[in-house]
Amino acid sequence: MRARRIRATLAALALMVLTGCGGAAQTTGPRPAAGGVTGTVTVLAAASLTESFTRIGRDFEAANPGVRVVFNFAGSSALAAQINQGAPADVFASANPGTMRTVTDAGNGNGPTVTFARNQLVIAVPEGNPAEVTGLADLARPGVKVALCAEQVPCGAAAKQALGAAGVPLTPVTWERDVRAALSKVKLGEVDAALVYRTDVAASTADVDAVEFPESARAVNDYPITVLKDAPNPVGAQAFVAHVLSDGGRSVLTGAGFQVP
Incomplete structure:
Protein backbone atom coordinates (compact mmCIF):
# COMPACT_ATOMS: atom_id res chain seq x y z
CA MET A 1 0.00 0.00 0.00
CA ARG A 118 19.03 24.58 -27.26
CA ASN A 119 21.95 23.94 -29.62
CA GLN A 120 23.87 25.80 -32.34
CA LEU A 121 25.86 24.72 -35.36
CA VAL A 122 29.60 25.01 -35.86
CA ILE A 123 31.86 24.00 -38.71
CA ALA A 124 33.77 20.88 -37.70
CA VAL A 125 37.19 20.59 -39.32
CA PRO A 126 40.13 18.19 -38.84
CA GLU A 127 42.60 19.21 -36.18
CA GLY A 128 44.70 22.09 -37.46
CA ASN A 129 42.08 23.04 -40.08
CA PRO A 130 44.20 22.06 -43.12
CA ALA A 131 41.66 23.48 -45.61
CA GLU A 132 41.79 26.84 -43.77
CA VAL A 133 38.04 27.11 -43.39
CA THR A 134 37.09 30.31 -41.56
CA GLY A 135 33.39 30.64 -42.39
CA LEU A 136 30.50 29.33 -44.44
CA ALA A 137 31.72 30.98 -47.65
CA ASP A 138 34.87 28.86 -47.53
CA LEU A 139 32.77 25.70 -47.73
CA ALA A 140 31.82 26.61 -51.30
CA ARG A 141 35.43 27.00 -52.47
CA PRO A 142 36.48 24.62 -55.26
CA GLY A 143 38.02 21.46 -53.89
CA VAL A 144 36.62 21.81 -50.37
CA LYS A 145 34.73 18.62 -49.46
CA VAL A 146 31.81 19.06 -47.08
CA ALA A 147 29.46 16.66 -45.28
CA LEU A 148 25.95 17.75 -44.32
CA CYS A 149 23.14 16.00 -42.50
CA ALA A 150 20.19 15.04 -44.68
CA GLU A 151 17.72 17.93 -44.86
CA GLN A 152 14.93 15.97 -43.12
CA VAL A 153 17.18 15.59 -40.06
CA PRO A 154 17.20 18.56 -37.63
CA CYS A 155 20.93 19.29 -38.11
CA GLY A 156 20.38 19.26 -41.88
CA ALA A 157 17.42 21.61 -41.63
CA ALA A 158 19.47 23.96 -39.45
CA ALA A 159 22.39 23.82 -41.91
CA LYS A 160 20.07 24.70 -44.79
CA GLN A 161 18.74 27.66 -42.83
CA ALA A 162 22.22 28.91 -41.90
CA LEU A 163 23.54 28.56 -45.46
CA GLY A 164 20.49 30.39 -46.75
CA ALA A 165 21.02 33.21 -44.26
CA ALA A 166 24.62 33.52 -45.46
CA GLY A 167 23.67 33.31 -49.13
CA VAL A 168 26.06 30.39 -49.67
CA PRO A 169 24.98 27.79 -52.24
CA LEU A 170 26.52 24.46 -51.30
CA THR A 171 26.35 20.92 -52.61
CA PRO A 172 28.00 18.52 -50.16
CA VAL A 173 29.92 15.46 -51.25
CA THR A 174 27.78 13.40 -48.86
CA TRP A 175 24.44 13.61 -47.08
CA GLU A 176 24.49 11.82 -43.72
CA ARG A 177 21.72 10.21 -41.68
CA ASP A 178 22.49 12.15 -38.48
CA VAL A 179 24.94 14.58 -36.95
CA ARG A 180 27.27 11.88 -35.61
CA ALA A 181 27.61 10.33 -39.05
CA ALA A 182 28.49 13.74 -40.51
CA LEU A 183 31.11 14.33 -37.82
CA SER A 184 32.62 10.89 -38.42
CA LYS A 185 33.42 11.90 -42.01
CA VAL A 186 35.64 14.67 -40.61
CA LYS A 187 37.29 12.34 -38.12
CA LEU A 188 38.05 9.82 -40.85
CA GLY A 189 39.56 12.51 -43.09
CA GLU A 190 36.99 11.90 -45.81
CA VAL A 191 35.85 15.54 -45.86
CA ASP A 192 37.38 18.91 -45.06
CA ALA A 193 34.43 20.14 -43.01
CA ALA A 194 30.95 19.32 -41.76
CA LEU A 195 28.16 21.37 -40.23
CA VAL A 196 27.40 19.81 -36.85
CA TYR A 197 26.29 20.92 -33.41
CA ARG A 198 28.68 22.67 -31.07
CA THR A 199 28.06 20.00 -28.44
CA ASP A 200 29.17 17.21 -30.79
CA VAL A 201 32.57 18.79 -31.33
CA ALA A 202 32.87 19.46 -27.59
CA ALA A 203 32.21 15.77 -26.90
CA SER A 204 34.70 14.64 -29.55
CA THR A 205 38.36 13.88 -29.11
CA ALA A 206 41.17 16.29 -29.93
CA ASP A 207 41.23 15.27 -33.61
CA VAL A 208 38.43 17.74 -34.48
CA ASP A 209 38.31 21.53 -34.19
CA ALA A 210 35.31 23.85 -34.29
CA VAL A 211 34.99 26.99 -36.42
CA GLU A 212 32.26 29.33 -35.18
CA PHE A 213 30.27 31.39 -37.70
CA PRO A 214 27.77 34.21 -37.05
CA GLU A 215 24.97 32.77 -39.17
CA SER A 216 24.56 29.93 -36.68
CA ALA A 217 22.54 32.33 -34.55
CA ARG A 218 19.88 32.21 -37.28
CA ALA A 219 19.52 28.44 -36.97
CA VAL A 220 19.33 27.60 -33.27
CA ASN A 221 17.56 24.31 -32.54
Whole structure:
Protein backbone atom coordinates (compact mmCIF):
# COMPACT_ATOMS: atom_id res chain seq x y z
CA MET A 1 0.00 0.00 0.00
CA ARG A 2 2.79 2.41 0.96
CA ALA A 3 4.66 1.65 -2.33
CA ARG A 4 1.49 2.42 -4.31
CA ARG A 5 1.12 5.75 -2.47
CA ILE A 6 4.73 6.64 -3.26
CA ARG A 7 4.27 5.81 -6.96
CA ALA A 8 1.04 7.80 -7.11
CA THR A 9 2.72 10.80 -5.49
CA LEU A 10 5.63 10.58 -7.93
CA ALA A 11 3.29 10.39 -10.93
CA ALA A 12 1.37 13.47 -9.76
CA LEU A 13 4.61 15.37 -9.11
CA ALA A 14 6.06 14.57 -12.54
CA LEU A 15 2.78 15.54 -14.21
CA MET A 16 2.86 18.90 -12.39
CA VAL A 17 6.35 19.51 -13.81
CA LEU A 18 5.10 18.92 -17.37
CA THR A 19 1.76 20.77 -17.18
CA GLY A 20 3.05 23.62 -15.07
CA CYS A 21 5.72 24.72 -17.53
CA GLY A 22 3.76 24.49 -20.79
CA GLY A 23 6.08 24.73 -23.77
CA ALA A 24 9.17 26.02 -21.96
CA ALA A 25 11.54 24.30 -19.57
CA GLN A 26 11.59 25.27 -15.90
CA THR A 27 14.74 26.65 -14.36
CA THR A 28 14.43 24.05 -11.63
CA GLY A 29 12.66 20.76 -11.32
CA PRO A 30 12.04 18.08 -8.72
CA ARG A 31 14.21 15.03 -8.52
CA PRO A 32 12.31 11.75 -8.63
CA ALA A 33 12.05 10.17 -5.20
CA ALA A 34 14.40 7.25 -4.74
CA GLY A 35 12.57 3.95 -4.75
CA GLY A 36 9.43 5.37 -6.37
CA VAL A 37 10.17 4.15 -9.90
CA THR A 38 10.51 0.57 -11.05
CA GLY A 39 11.25 -1.36 -14.23
CA THR A 40 12.81 -0.23 -17.49
CA VAL A 41 12.47 3.25 -19.02
CA THR A 42 13.01 3.29 -22.79
CA VAL A 43 14.13 6.64 -24.20
CA LEU A 44 14.41 7.54 -27.88
CA ALA A 45 16.70 10.55 -28.20
CA ALA A 46 18.43 12.59 -30.89
CA ALA A 47 21.97 11.47 -31.71
CA SER A 48 23.39 14.76 -30.47
CA LEU A 49 22.17 13.90 -26.96
CA THR A 50 24.22 10.70 -26.74
CA GLU A 51 26.83 11.72 -24.15
CA SER A 52 24.64 14.00 -22.04
CA PHE A 53 21.64 11.68 -21.88
CA THR A 54 23.87 8.69 -21.15
CA ARG A 55 25.19 10.60 -18.14
CA ILE A 56 21.68 11.70 -17.13
CA GLY A 57 20.53 8.09 -17.44
CA ARG A 58 23.27 6.89 -15.10
CA ASP A 59 22.35 9.58 -12.58
CA PHE A 60 18.67 8.64 -12.83
CA GLU A 61 19.48 4.97 -12.23
CA ALA A 62 21.62 5.89 -9.23
CA ALA A 63 18.73 7.87 -7.76
CA ASN A 64 16.32 5.00 -8.39
CA PRO A 65 18.03 1.68 -7.54
CA GLY A 66 16.79 -1.20 -9.64
CA VAL A 67 15.59 1.02 -12.49
CA ARG A 68 17.18 0.55 -15.92
CA VAL A 69 17.24 3.22 -18.63
CA VAL A 70 17.55 1.93 -22.21
CA PHE A 71 18.43 4.45 -24.93
CA ASN A 72 18.05 4.45 -28.69
CA PHE A 73 20.05 7.34 -30.18
CA ALA A 74 19.52 8.21 -33.85
CA GLY A 75 18.39 10.98 -36.15
CA SER A 76 15.22 12.58 -34.79
CA SER A 77 13.24 12.00 -37.97
CA ALA A 78 14.09 8.29 -37.96
CA LEU A 79 13.03 8.00 -34.31
CA ALA A 80 9.78 9.86 -34.97
CA ALA A 81 9.01 7.44 -37.79
CA GLN A 82 9.64 4.48 -35.47
CA ILE A 83 7.27 5.91 -32.86
CA ASN A 84 4.53 6.58 -35.41
CA GLN A 85 4.94 3.02 -36.68
CA GLY A 86 4.28 1.66 -33.20
CA ALA A 87 7.75 1.11 -31.73
CA PRO A 88 7.36 0.72 -27.93
CA ALA A 89 9.04 3.53 -25.99
CA ASP A 90 8.42 5.73 -22.96
CA VAL A 91 10.09 9.06 -23.79
CA PHE A 92 11.00 10.95 -26.97
CA ALA A 93 13.60 13.74 -27.02
CA SER A 94 13.93 15.45 -30.40
CA ALA A 95 16.51 17.88 -31.75
CA ASN A 96 13.84 20.23 -33.09
CA PRO A 97 10.15 21.05 -32.57
CA GLY A 98 9.14 20.18 -36.15
CA THR A 99 10.13 16.55 -35.75
CA MET A 100 8.39 16.38 -32.39
CA ARG A 101 5.22 17.68 -34.03
CA THR A 102 5.17 14.71 -36.41
CA VAL A 103 4.77 12.55 -33.30
CA THR A 104 2.30 14.71 -31.39
CA ASP A 105 0.20 15.49 -34.48
CA ALA A 106 -0.15 11.72 -34.97
CA GLY A 107 -1.55 11.50 -31.44
CA ASN A 108 1.44 9.67 -30.01
CA GLY A 109 2.42 12.17 -27.33
CA ASN A 110 1.00 12.11 -23.80
CA GLY A 111 0.54 15.67 -22.59
CA PRO A 112 2.51 18.79 -23.52
CA THR A 113 6.07 18.84 -24.79
CA VAL A 114 8.76 20.71 -22.88
CA THR A 115 11.76 22.50 -24.37
CA PHE A 116 14.74 21.48 -22.23
CA ALA A 117 17.80 22.66 -24.22
CA ARG A 118 19.03 24.58 -27.26
CA ASN A 119 21.95 23.94 -29.62
CA GLN A 120 23.87 25.80 -32.34
CA LEU A 121 25.86 24.72 -35.36
CA VAL A 122 29.60 25.01 -35.86
CA ILE A 123 31.86 24.00 -38.71
CA ALA A 124 33.77 20.88 -37.70
CA VAL A 125 37.19 20.59 -39.32
CA PRO A 126 40.13 18.19 -38.84
CA GLU A 127 42.60 19.21 -36.18
CA GLY A 128 44.70 22.09 -37.46
CA ASN A 129 42.08 23.04 -40.08
CA PRO A 130 44.20 22.06 -43.12
CA ALA A 131 41.66 23.48 -45.61
CA GLU A 132 41.79 26.84 -43.77
CA VAL A 133 38.04 27.11 -43.39
CA THR A 134 37.09 30.31 -41.56
CA GLY A 135 33.39 30.64 -42.39
CA LEU A 136 30.50 29.33 -44.44
CA ALA A 137 31.72 30.98 -47.65
CA ASP A 138 34.87 28.86 -47.53
CA LEU A 139 32.77 25.70 -47.73
CA ALA A 140 31.82 26.61 -51.30
CA ARG A 141 35.43 27.00 -52.47
CA PRO A 142 36.48 24.62 -55.26
CA GLY A 143 38.02 21.46 -53.89
CA VAL A 144 36.62 21.81 -50.37
CA LYS A 145 34.73 18.62 -49.46
CA VAL A 146 31.81 19.06 -47.08
CA ALA A 147 29.46 16.66 -45.28
CA LEU A 148 25.95 17.75 -44.32
CA CYS A 149 23.14 16.00 -42.50
CA ALA A 150 20.19 15.04 -44.68
CA GLU A 151 17.72 17.93 -44.86
CA GLN A 152 14.93 15.97 -43.12
CA VAL A 153 17.18 15.59 -40.06
CA PRO A 154 17.20 18.56 -37.63
CA CYS A 155 20.93 19.29 -38.11
CA GLY A 156 20.38 19.26 -41.88
CA ALA A 157 17.42 21.61 -41.63
CA ALA A 158 19.47 23.96 -39.45
CA ALA A 159 22.39 23.82 -41.91
CA LYS A 160 20.07 24.70 -44.79
CA GLN A 161 18.74 27.66 -42.83
CA ALA A 162 22.22 28.91 -41.90
CA LEU A 163 23.54 28.56 -45.46
CA GLY A 164 20.49 30.39 -46.75
CA ALA A 165 21.02 33.21 -44.26
CA ALA A 166 24.62 33.52 -45.46
CA GLY A 167 23.67 33.31 -49.13
CA VAL A 168 26.06 30.39 -49.67
CA PRO A 169 24.98 27.79 -52.24
CA LEU A 170 26.52 24.46 -51.30
CA THR A 171 26.35 20.92 -52.61
CA PRO A 172 28.00 18.52 -50.16
CA VAL A 173 29.92 15.46 -51.25
CA THR A 174 27.78 13.40 -48.86
CA TRP A 175 24.44 13.61 -47.08
CA GLU A 176 24.49 11.82 -43.72
CA ARG A 177 21.72 10.21 -41.68
CA ASP A 178 22.49 12.15 -38.48
CA VAL A 179 24.94 14.58 -36.95
CA ARG A 180 27.27 11.88 -35.61
CA ALA A 181 27.61 10.33 -39.05
CA ALA A 182 28.49 13.74 -40.51
CA LEU A 183 31.11 14.33 -37.82
CA SER A 184 32.62 10.89 -38.42
CA LYS A 185 33.42 11.90 -42.01
CA VAL A 186 35.64 14.67 -40.61
CA LYS A 187 37.29 12.34 -38.12
CA LEU A 188 38.05 9.82 -40.85
CA GLY A 189 39.56 12.51 -43.09
CA GLU A 190 36.99 11.90 -45.81
CA VAL A 191 35.85 15.54 -45.86
CA ASP A 192 37.38 18.91 -45.06
CA ALA A 193 34.43 20.14 -43.01
CA ALA A 194 30.95 19.32 -41.76
CA LEU A 195 28.16 21.37 -40.23
CA VAL A 196 27.40 19.81 -36.85
CA TYR A 197 26.29 20.92 -33.41
CA ARG A 198 28.68 22.67 -31.07
CA THR A 199 28.06 20.00 -28.44
CA ASP A 200 29.17 17.21 -30.79
CA VAL A 201 32.57 18.79 -31.33
CA ALA A 202 32.87 19.46 -27.59
CA ALA A 203 32.21 15.77 -26.90
CA SER A 204 34.70 14.64 -29.55
CA THR A 205 38.36 13.88 -29.11
CA ALA A 206 41.17 16.29 -29.93
CA ASP A 207 41.23 15.27 -33.61
CA VAL A 208 38.43 17.74 -34.48
CA ASP A 209 38.31 21.53 -34.19
CA ALA A 210 35.31 23.85 -34.29
CA VAL A 211 34.99 26.99 -36.42
CA GLU A 212 32.26 29.33 -35.18
CA PHE A 213 30.27 31.39 -37.70
CA PRO A 214 27.77 34.21 -37.05
CA GLU A 215 24.97 32.77 -39.17
CA SER A 216 24.56 29.93 -36.68
CA ALA A 217 22.54 32.33 -34.55
CA ARG A 218 19.88 32.21 -37.28
CA ALA A 219 19.52 28.44 -36.97
CA VAL A 220 19.33 27.60 -33.27
CA ASN A 221 17.56 24.31 -32.54
CA ASP A 222 15.22 23.89 -29.58
CA TYR A 223 15.13 20.40 -28.08
CA PRO A 224 11.67 19.24 -26.86
CA ILE A 225 10.91 16.17 -24.78
CA THR A 226 7.66 14.34 -24.05
CA VAL A 227 6.19 11.22 -22.51
CA LEU A 228 4.71 8.97 -25.20
CA LYS A 229 1.05 7.98 -25.30
CA ASP A 230 1.56 4.22 -25.17
CA ALA A 231 4.53 4.32 -22.80
CA PRO A 232 4.99 0.84 -21.25
CA ASN A 233 6.27 2.57 -18.08
CA PRO A 234 4.40 5.90 -17.80
CA VAL A 235 5.44 6.56 -14.21
CA GLY A 236 9.09 5.94 -15.07
CA ALA A 237 8.74 8.10 -18.18
CA GLN A 238 7.34 11.04 -16.21
CA ALA A 239 10.07 10.65 -13.60
CA PHE A 240 12.80 10.60 -16.27
CA VAL A 241 11.45 13.78 -17.87
CA ALA A 242 11.35 15.41 -14.43
CA HIS A 243 14.99 14.42 -13.93
CA VAL A 244 16.02 15.95 -17.27
CA LEU A 245 14.33 19.21 -16.19
CA SER A 246 15.89 19.15 -12.73
CA ASP A 247 18.94 21.11 -11.63
CA GLY A 248 21.03 17.95 -11.97
CA GLY A 249 19.87 17.29 -15.51
CA ARG A 250 20.31 20.91 -16.47
CA SER A 251 23.86 20.90 -15.09
CA VAL A 252 24.79 17.92 -17.28
CA LEU A 253 23.34 19.57 -20.38
CA THR A 254 25.00 22.94 -19.88
CA GLY A 255 28.26 21.20 -19.04
CA ALA A 256 28.05 19.51 -22.45
CA GLY A 257 27.62 22.89 -24.17
CA PHE A 258 23.84 23.02 -24.54
CA GLN A 259 22.16 26.37 -23.95
CA VAL A 260 19.36 26.97 -21.47
CA PRO A 261 16.04 27.60 -23.28
